[in-house]
Amino acid sequence: MKTQVKALVVGGGAVGTSIAYHLARHGWTDVMLLERDELTSGSTWHAAGLLPYFNMSYATTHIHDYSIKFYKTLEAETGLNAGFSVVGNLRMAQSRARMDEYMLYAATAETCGVPYEWMTPDQIKVRWPLVRTDDLEGAIYHPTDGYINPADVTMAMAKGARQRGVTIERKWQVDGYRWDGTVWHVTCTKMVEKGGNLVPSDEQVVISAEHVVTATGNHAQRTAGLLGIKIPAIPVEHQFIVTEPDPALVAYRKDHGEHPVLRDADAKWYVREERGGWILGPYERNAPARFEYAVPDSFRADLFPLDLDRIEEEYMSMIHRIPSSEEVGLKDDYNGPICYTPDGNPLLGPAPGLRNMWLAEGFSFGITAAGGAGHYLAQVMVGGEAEIDMASLDPRRYGSWMTTEYAARKNEEAYEHVYILHHPDEERPACRPLRTSPAYDRQKARGAQFGHVNGWERPNYFGPVDAPESYDHDARSFRRGGWWQHAVDEARAVRETAGLIDATAFTKHRLTGPGATAFLDWFTCNRLPKIGRINLTYALTAAGTTRTEYTIVRNGENDYYLVSAGAWHAYDEDFLYRAIWDKEDEFGRINEEDVTTRWGVFALAGPKSRDILKTLIRDAEPETALSNKRFPWLSARQIELGMVPVNAIRVAYTGELGWELHHPIEMQNHLFDRLMEAGEPLGMKLVGARAQNWLRQEKSYRAFGNELGRDATPLEADLPRFVDLSKDFHGKAEMEAIGIRSKCVTLLIDGPEDADPWGREALYAGDRRVGRLTSGGYSVAFGKSIGMGYVAPDLAVPGTALQVKMFDTLWPATIVEDSPYDPANARIRADG
Template sequence: MTKVQVVIIGGGAMGVSLLYHLVKAGWRDLLLVEKNDLTHGSTWHAAGLCTHFAHNATIQELRATSVRLYRDILPQETGRDCGFHRSGAMRITRNPDRMDEFRHVAGLSEFTGYPLEVLTPDRIAELHPLARLDGLIGGIYEPDDGHVDPTLATQAMAEMARKGGAQIWRNCPVEAIRQTRGRWRIDTAKGPVESLHVVNAAGTWGWEVGQMMGVNIPSVPVLHQYLVTDTIPAVAERIAGGLPELPMIRDPEESWYVRQERDGLILGPYEKEAQVWSVDGVPPSFGAELMPPDLDRVAHIIEAAMARLPALETGGVKTVVNGPITFTPDANPLIGPAHGHDTAWLLTGSSMGVMEGGGAGWFLAHWMTHGAPPMDALAVDSRRFGAWADRDYRVAKAVECFGLQFGVHYPHEERPAGRGLRLSPLHDLMIARGAVMGAAHGWERPNWFSETPNARPEESFRRANWFAPVAREVSAATSRVAMADLSVFSKFEITGADLAPFLETLGANRAPDLGRIGLCHGLTPAGGVLSEFTVTRLAEDHAYLTSAAAAEEIDLDLLRLRAKGMDVEIRNVTDDLAVIAVMGPKAPETCPELADMPWLSARETTLDGIAIRALRLSYIGECGWELHVARGAATTLFEALERRATPHGLGFYGAYAANSMRLEKGYRGWGSDLTTERSPLEAGLTAFVRKDLRDGLTRDPAWDMVLLEIATGEVDPFYAHSVWQGDRPVGIVTSGAYGHRTGKVLALAYLRDATARDGLSVSILGTRRAATILPQAPFDPDDTRMKPGATP
C-alpha cells in the first residue's frame, strides 16, 4: 500500500498545475495519477489561448497567473521556452450593448492592474490590418494576451514538480475510491494508494471520478472544433517583412476566434447548438483521440469569419481538430472543497483548462495550504451547485453556455435553460400576482412584479423595464404594507446539549440570548467572511439559522465542521419551510397579534390557526416580520395574510426592490459585499465582532468598506466599477442600485487605500462620476421605522 498526503487524479494542465504549486508551497508525499499520458483528454488538443478578459476579478487573476507562469516563471525555472507568444488579442463588435460590456470589463481591469484598451474602428484597423471594418463600432484590446503550447507548459510544470519530489504515475486508471477512518483509499491499476487528501482534476472524466467519490460533478463534455489553415499569403508576407505576430481576434456576435499559427491561421467557431458527448460516462479507452470533422455544423460561422477576414479564404484547411472540452452550468471551473467532505477537493470542469489551469492550481494549492482561498472564491467554488444540479440541468446549461460562449453578460442576466428546479410553495401565487422570476441556487424567486401579464425583463446595462415597477414596490413597503416570498433562504435547525458552546464558536459574534436574534459571521482561518447567519435562539438546546440561498452547501459544511466533537445535531430544513415577509408601516395593523414583539426577537405562535415562527427583523429598513411556516401550510398562511393586508393597501416586492432598500440602509450582502477576501472589520461590521477577536482581525494595511452616493447618470452602478481618487484607482464597487426612497444613486465599495476620503469618482462604463462617502445610512439612520410603535 502506497501512502501519500495528496492524490491528484488527472494529468491535464489543471492537475499538473496543482501538483507543481503544492510542491512550491512545501507539500511532500504528493502523487498524481493519470489514466493515459499527461495532457491526454482536452489539454493536448487545446488551441492554447490565454487572456486577461474576464467579468470577475478572481477569474481574471486565474488567467493572469497562468500567463505569468507560462511566459516568465516556467521558462526561467526550466531554461526552456513554453511556446508562449505574446501576440495580444482583441474583441470586435457591432453591438452597442457589447461596447457597454467592454467598457465594464475595462473598468474592472483598471482596478486589478491589467489595463485593457477600448478600441475605435480605426484602432482595430491599426492593430489587425487583415480585418474588414464593415459595421464595426469598436472593440477591446488585451495587450498582454497570447497563446501557449499546452503540452510544453504542462510538461514544464511536471518536470519541476518531479524535481520537488512529487510522483506521477502515467497509464494508471483509477478503479475505485472510498473513504475510511478519515483517509482515502484509491485503487489504481498500479495498486492501492492511501491518502489524506484526494483531488478530482479529471477534466473530461470529472463526472465519473466524482461518482467514485460520492460527489455530484455538474459538468458535461461538449465537442468543440477548430481548423488550422495552410499557408496564408498575407500572413507569410508579414513574417517575411519582420512584422509582429497578428493579435488574436474574436467576433462575439459571429461567435468565432482566429489566431496566427506560424504562417497560417487557426479559426475556432462556437455553434449555438452545442453537441454534448458521453454525458453518462466517457469510454474507458478514450485518450488522445479526436472526433471526425463535422464542418457542416459550423459552415455558417466559418463563412462569417471569412467575410470579416478575407485572408482566411486564401489558405486551404490543413487540419480539423474536433474534441471534447468540459462545461459547467455557468462555464466557470469547479475549484475548492467537495461538499460534505473535509479532505476531498475539486479542480475540474474548466472549458478553458489551459487558459485557467496555471492560475487554478495556484488557487487551490493556497486553499489547501491555508484553509482559505487567496481571493473571493464564489465564482469558482465547487459548492455553488447542489444536488438539484441533476443530469438534465447540467446538459441544458452546458448547451446554453457553449452557445453563449460569446454572449453579452448583462448585470442582471437571467438565462432560460435549467429553470424551475426548486419551487417555493408560493410560486404559483407569486406568478399569479405578476412576479417576474429569477434563479437563485436552483430556486425560482420573484425579482420584480409587473402589471403586464407575461412580462419579461429587458437585458440592458441601463435602466430597464423593471425600474418603474420596482419603484412601486418600494412605495408599497414604505407607505403601506408589502409582502415577499423569501423561501429561498437556506435554513438550519441546530439542537443538542452543546448548543451554547457551538454558537459561541460559530463565528465572530456572541450568541443571542434566549428568544432573541443575532447576526453571526463565520470566518476563514485568515479572518475573511465565509458565512453570514441570522441566528435565532429558540431554547437552551435549540437554535434556528438562516442564510443566503447560494450559501446552502458552503454553510452546511461550515456548520458540520464547527460541530465536530460537540453534542449537537444539524438539520438542513431549507426545503421544508417557507418564509413570508410582511413589511411596512401598516404591518402591525396587518398582524396585531405580533405588534408587541420587541425588535430582534422571535416567537413561535399561530396566525389564523397556522403554526408560525415569527422573527422581528427587517433587511429593507421597514417595520415588519419574517414568518417561517411549514411548507404544506404556506399557501394557506399567505392567503390569510393577503386578506388581512388588502384593506391597508397591500403590495408585493421582489429581490430588486429589496436590493434598493437595503443599500439605502447600508446593509451588506453576502457574496457581493461580504466575501472571504475581507474581514468583518474591513466590511464595517465591527459591532458584530466580539471585542476579544478584534485585535486578531486587524489587518495592515486594512481595506475599508464605504457607502457612496454617486452623481446621477444614465447607468446605475451594479458591481465591479473602479473607484478613483484623481488619477489612481483606489477601490472597487461591490454592489449598487438606485435608492427609490431617497432619490440617491448608491453603491457599497471597498477602498484599498482607507485614507482616500475626498475627491472620489466612480468609473461606470467608461464615464467618471463624482462620488461622496456617506457618513451614515441615507434612509432612517436611527432605525426608528423598524421599532415597535414607530410612526412613518
C-alpha cells in the same frame, strides 16, 4: 512507486500539473501526480491554447491574470519554452450593447490591475488591415495576452514540479477511494496498451495520502461515482478548424509581427494565426454534451465526428470579418470534448462532505485558468485560505438536488453563452423552472419575472401581468433596463406603504442538543441571543475572514434556528457539518437538521406592515400583539395568521418596520392569499430581489458574496457591533492578526442618467485607483445611484469625495455615514 504521500493529484492535464507544481512551490514537496494515460492526453492536447483575460468574475480574472504572468516565467525556471506567443487579443464589438459589456468587464479588469486599451474601427483598420471594420462599433485590446502551446506549457509545469520534488507516474488509473478518518487510501491500477486501447492490468497498489486532488477533466463523472458525490462537470463538443495558409496573411507578416488573436463576440468565434493560416473556433448553438455518465474505455486522445453544418454560420462570418480567408482551403478540423459546468466557472475547492478531498474539475478554459487555479488552490490547501475569495468557484455551490440531466443541459447552455451578451441581470432559461415555492404560479400570474438562486425560482421584479414571454429578455441591459422602473415602484412601496417578498429560498438549519450552545458560541463571533430573541452573526474561516452570515433565532436553552443565504445552501451546510464533526466530542451531542424545504418564508416590510398583520393575527389582544412591548425588534414569536402557524421574526433586510414570516411550506398558498387580501387595499405591492438589493444598500446592510466573503474579516466589513471580542471563537486570533487592510463603505453616486453601478466598478481618488465597489444600484430615498465597496482605511471617512468608473468615465461619489437612510433605526423600531 511511492505508497505514502502528503498529497496525491489525480490527472495529468494542464490543471493537474499546475496543482502539483504549486503545492510544491508552496512547501509541500511530498506530492505525487498520477495520470491514467500520458500527460496532456485529455482535453489539453486538442485545446487551442488561447489565454483570454475576459471574464466577468473577480476571482476568475485574478486566476487568468496569474496564469498569463506565470507562464512567462516558466522557461527561465525550467529551460523549456512554454510556447507563449504574446500577440495580444482584440475583442471586437458590432453593437453599442457589446461595447457596454466590454466597459463593464473593463471595470472588473481594472480592479484586478489587468491592462487594456480601447480601439476605434479606424484604429483597428490602420493597425490590422486584414480585418473588416465598417460594421464595428469598436474593440477592447489586451496587449499582454495571446496564446500558448498547451502541451509545451504542461510539460514545462511538469518539469518544474519534478524539480521541486514532485513524483509523476503515468499509466496509473485510480479505481477506488477510502477514507479511514486520518488519510485516504487510493487504489490504483496499472494501465497497459492492448490493441490500441488502454486497459487495466492485474497490477495494483494502494497509495495513502493525507490530501487528494482530482483534476480528472472529462472523467469527472467517473470520479464522482468513485467518491459517491455529484460533480456537475460534463464535457460539451467543441469544434475548430485550421485553414491552409492565407496569402494575404503571409504578405502581412513580411512587414509585421504575428497577428493578434481576434474575437468577434457578436459572431460567436475566435480566430488566431496558425502557420500562415487561421484557426477558427466557434461557440455555436446546439453543441451536445458528451460522456454524461462516463468516458468509454476506448476513448483516449480521440475526437468526435465533425458536424461542420453546425458551424456554417460562424465560418461565413469569419469570411465576412477577414475577407482574404474566403479563398483559403481547410487544412485540419477538430471536434473534441471540453468540460463545462452549469455556470461556466470551474469547480475548485473542497469536495462536499469529504475530508481532505479537493476538486479541480469543469475547466472550460483550462489552459487559461490552469496556472492560477494551481496557485490559489495551493494557497487554500497549505495556508487555509486564498488571498482572493474563492466562493464563486467552490464545488459546494451546487446542492444535492442537482442531477445529471440538469448538469448536461445547463452545460450545453453555458457553452452556447460563451459569446452571448453577459448582461449582469441575465437569467438563462435552460432547465427552468425546476425548484419552485408553492406560490410560484400565483406570483407568476401577477407579473413575476423570475431569477434563479441555487435552482430556486425567485422573483426579481414584477412586470406587466400581460407581458409576452420575451418580456424579461427584452428588459435586460447594461444600463437601466426595462425592469428598472418596476423595481423603483416596488422600492417606493416598501418605503411608503408595504411590500411582500418571497424569501423561501433561504437556507435554514435547526441545531439542538446539549452541545448546541457551547458549539455555536465557539462557531460564531457574536454573542448568542437570549431565548425568544435573534442575533446577526458570522462564522469565520480558519484564516479569520468571513465564511458565512447567520441570523440565529434562539427558541430554547439548546434550541436554535439558523437562517443563511439561499444561494449558498450546500456551501453553508457542508461548513456547518464539518465544524460539528470536529467539535462534538468537545462540546457534547449536537443534532443538526436541514429544514430548508420545510419552511416557506415571506418578508413583509414597510410602515403599514403592522396594520396588515393585525387583520390576520389570531390573538386575545390583536391590537397589541405586534406592539414593541409584546413583540420587540429583533425578537421571534410563534403566532397564528388566519389558519397558519407562523414563526415570526421581527427583522427586515430592507430597513423598514417588518417581519419575516416562516411558515409550513404546505400552507404557503393559503397564507399568500390572506396577505394579499389584507395588504392590497393598504397599498402593499409584491416586491422582487432587485428592489430589495437597492433598499438594503440604503441601510448599508452587507450581503454575503458581495461585501462579505473569504477575503475580508467582519472588522474590515466595518461590523464591530456583531463581533464580541470578550469571548473566544473560531478564527478570532487570525482575524485580529490581520488587522484592517481595507474597510467597507457606502457611497452615493452622481452617475449617468441612464445607468447605475453593478458592484464591479473601480473607485478612484483623483487619478489613483483606491478601491472597488462590491454592490451597486439605485436609491429611491436619495434619488441617485448608490453603492458599497472597499477602500483604504484612511479614506473610509464620511464626506470623502471619490469617483466611480462607469462606461470608461469617472463619476463623482461621496462616502456617507453607515446606514444613510434612517441611521437611528427609528422606522424599523416604530411602535404601534
